[in-house]
Amino acid sequence: MLTAKFLLQDQISESRWDDFVDTSAEGGLFARSWYMHAVMPGWAAVVVLEEDRWQAVMPMRICFKYGIGYALQPTFSQYLGVLFAPMAGKNNRIVHKKREILQVLIAAIPTEIRLFSYNFSPAFDYFLPFEHKGFKIKPRMSLTLSLERPLDRILGDFSTSILNHLKKAQQHRLICREGTAIRTLSERMLRYGFIRNRTEQQELESLWQQAVRYKKRFLLEVTGESGTIQCSGLFLIEKDKAVFVASALDRDTRQYGSNSLLVLEAIKKCKTLGLKELDFKGSMLSGVEKFFLGFNPRQVLYFNITLNRLNLVENMVYNFLKKPVKMPPEGGLPMRQI
Numbered sequence: 001m002l003t004a005k006f007l008l009q010d011q012i013s014e015s016r017w018d019d020f021v022d023t024s025a026e027g028g029l030f031a032r033s034w035y036m037h038a039v040m041p042g043w044a045a046v047v048v049l050e051e052d053r054w055q056a057v058m059p060m061r062i063c064f065k066y067g068i069g070y071a072l073q074p075t076f077s078q079y080l081g082v083l084f085a086p087m088a089g090k091n092n093r094i095v096h097k098k099r100e101i102l103q104v105l106i107a108a109i110p111t112e113i114r115l116f117s118y119n120f121s122p123a124f125d126y127f128l129p130f131e132h133k134g135f136k137i138k139p140r141m142s143l144t145l146s147l148e149r150p151l152d153r154i155l156g157d158f159s160t161s162i163l164n165h166l167k168k169a170q171q172h173r174l175i176c177r178e179g180t181a182i183r184t185l186s187e188r189m190l191r192y193g194f195i196r197n198r199t200e201q202q203e204l205e206s207l208w209q210q211a212v213r214y215k216k217r218f219l220l221e222v223t224g225e226s227g228t229i230q231c232s233g234l235f236l237i238e239k240d241k242a243v244f245v246a247s248a249l250d251r252d253t254r255q256y257g258s259n260s261l262l263v264l265e266a267i268k269k270c271k272t273l274g275l276k277e278l279d280f281k282g283s284m285l286s287g288v289e290k291f292f293l294g295f296n297p298r299q300v301l302y303f304n305i306t307l308n309r310l311n312l313v314e315n316m317v318y319n320f321l322k323k324p325v326k327m328p329p330e331g332g333l334p335m336r337q338i
Contacts, residue, residue, distance in 0.1 A: 001050070002048055002049070002050055002055065002100060002101060002104045003048070003049050003050075003104070004046055004047065004048045004049070004104045004105055004107065004108035005046070005047050005049065005108070006044060006045075006046050006047075006108055006109075006110060007044060007045055007046075007047055008042075008044045009042060009043050009044060012045060012047075014033045016054075017033050017045075017057070018032060018033050020054055020057060020083065020085070021033075021083065023085065023086055024083040024084055024085065024086070025084065025086070025121075025123040026081065026082065026083040026084060026120070026121035026123045026124050027083050027121075028079075028121065028238055029236060029238035029243055030077040030078060030079060030080055031059060031080055031083060032238075034210045034213070034214060035077070035207065035210065036059060036074075036077075037206075037210065038076075038203060038206040038207035038209070038210045039074040039075065039076045039077055039203045039206075039207055040059075040061040040074045040077070041061075041206075042061055043059055043060065043061045044059070044060060044061065044062065045057050045058060045059045045060065046058045046060070046105050046108045046109060048101050048104050048105050048108075053085070054085060055084070055085050055097075055101050056082055056083060056084045056085065056101045056102075056105055057082070057083050058080075058081065058082045058083070058105060059080050060080070060116075060118070061074070062110060062112070062113060068114055068115065068310070068314060069110070069112040069113045069114055069115075070113060070114060070115040070116070071113050071115070071116050071117075071118070072115065072116075072117050072118070073117060073118050073119050073304075074203070075195065075196075075200050075203065076200075076203060076204060076207055076245055076246065077119075078119060078142065078243075078281050079118070079119035079120055079121050079122075079302055080118050080119070080120070080121075081118050081119065081120030081121055081124055081303075081305065082102065082105065082120065082124060083121070084098065084101070095126060098126045099126070099128070099129055102126070102129035102130065103129050106129060106130065106133050113307075114308075114309040114310055115306075115307070115308055115309065115310055116135075116305075116306060116307040116308075117304065117305070117306040117307075117308075118304070118305060118306075119140060119302060119303070119304050119305075120302060120303050120304075120305055121302060122142065122300050122301060122302040124302070124303065127303055127305060130305050133307075134307065135305050135306060135307045136305070136306045136307070136308070137303055137304075137305055138303065138304040138305075138306070139301060139302075139303060139304075140284060140301070140302050140303065140304050141284065141289075141299050141300065141301060141302075142279070142280070142281060142299070142300040142301075142302060143279075143280040143281075143289070143292045143293065143297040143298070143299060143300065144241075144277055144278065144279045144280065144297055144298055144300055145267070145277065145278045145279075145280065145295055145296070145297040145298075146276070146277055146298070147267065147270050147271055147275060147276055147277055147278060148276050151267070151268065151271055154267060154296075155264075157295075157296035158294060158295060158296065159293070159294035159295075159296070161294050162260050162294035162295060164257075165257035165259070165260035165261075166257055166260050166261060166264060167257070168255070168256055168257035169222075169256060169257035169258060169260065169261040172224065172256045172257070173224070173225050174222050174223065174224060174230065174256060174257070174258055174261055175222070175223055176220055176221070176222045176223075176261055176262060176264075176265035177220070177221055177223065178218060178219060178220060178221075179219040179220065179221040179232060180219070182204065182205050182208035182209075182219065182234070183205065184221070184229060184232065185204075185219065185232045185233075185234060185246065185247075185248055186201045186204045186205055187201075188229075188232065188248035188250075189201070189204070189246060189247075189248045192248055192249075192251065194246070194247075194248055204234075204246060207236075207245070208234065211236050216236055216237045216238070217234065217235065217236050217237060218235050218237075218242075218266075218269055219232065219233070219234050219235070220232065220233050220235070220262055220265055220266055220269070222258040222259075222261050222262050222265075224253070224256075229250070230249070230250045230253045230254075230256065230258040231247065231248070231249045231250060231258035231259050231261075231262050232247065232248055232262070233246065233247035233248075233262050233263075233266065234246045234247070235266055235269075235270075235278075237273070237275065240274075240275055240276045240277065241270075241275055241276060241277035241278065241279055242266065242269075242270050242273075242275050242277075242278050242279065243279040243281065244263075244266070244278065244279065244280050244281055245281070247259075247262070259291070260294075263295060266278060267295075278297075280292045280295075280297055
C-alpha cells in the first residue's frame with residue numbers, strides 16, 4: 001500500500017536522499033541535498049513510500065508572504081519536480097504505477113500552498129495526474145551541447161555569428177581566466193538585475209561555497225587588456241557534464257564578443273576535465289535562445305507544472321515579480337525567470 005509523508009529537512013537523511021537522487025532517472029544536480037541547502041534553505045519534501053521503500057519524492061520549500069503560502073522554483077535551479085525510484089517491466093504497468101504514486105503524492109501537498117510552480121526534469125514523462133487535478137502543464141526548452149567529438153568538429157558547427165564574436169574578442173585582445181571569487185560575479189548580477197535582491201545574492205554565494213567544498217565547480221572571467229572583467233560565468237559539475245548556472249555580461253562592452261569567448265573557454269575546460277556535455281540550461285527568451293543556438297546544441301523538452309489559487313490582485317503582483325530581465329543582443333543567462 002502506498003502512503004505519503006510531508007517531511008521537513010531535518011526529518012530526511014541526507015545520505016538516503018542523495019542515494020535516491022543517484023538512482024532516479026529524474027535525479028540530478030539541482031536535487032542534490034547540498035545544492036538545495038544553498039538555494040532553498042529549509043526545504044522539505046513529499047515522500048511516497050511502499051512499506052519502508054521510497055517510491056517517489058518531490059522536494060519543495062513552502063514560504064509565506066502577506067499570508068499567502070507558495071512553493072516556487074528556486075532561482076538557481078532549472079528543474080526539480082517529482083523523482084521516481086527505478087522501475088522495470090512493461091510500459092503499461094510502469095505508467096499505472098506512476099499514476100498511483102502521483103495520485104498519492106498530489107493529495108499530500110500541503111493545502112496552505114496557494115501557488116505551486118516547479119519545472120520538472122526532462123526525464124519526467126507522465127504528468128496526467130497533475131492535469132486531472134487542475135494543474136497547468138507548460139512545455140519549456142533547454143539546450144545542451146555534446147562534447148564527445150573532437151574540439152575542432154565542435155568549433156566547426158558554430159554559427160557565423162558566434163565565429164564573428166570570437167574574432168572580435170581576439171581583435172580586442174580579450175583573455176579568459178579562471179576566477180576564485182564569487183562575490184565579483186554576484187555583485188555584477190545584482191547590479192545588472194540578473195538577480196533580484198541580496199537574498200538571491202547570498203544564495204548564489206552559498207551555492208559556490210558548497211560547490212567548492214564538493215569540488216564541483218569552475219568560474220571563468222573574461223577581461224580586457226586593462227584587466228577589467230567584461231563577462232564571467234559559474235559552471236557546476238554533475239557527474240559527466242557541466243551546467244552553466246549563472247553569468248553576468250558588461251553591457252558597455254558586450255559588442256566585443258566576451259560572452260562567446262566565455263562559452264568557448266568553458267567548452268575547452270570541460271574537454272580538459274573529461275566531461276561529455278555542457279548544459280546551457282537554455283532560455284525561453286528569444287534573444288538568449290538565439291545566442292546559445294549559435295553553438296549548435298540540441299534541444300531538450302521539459303515541463304513546468306503550476307497550480308494557481310491566487311485572486312486577481314495577487315496574480316498581478318506575482319506576474320510582475322516573475323517578469324524576466326531583458327537581455328543584451330549577444331546573450332547571457334537570465335535568472336529572473338520563474
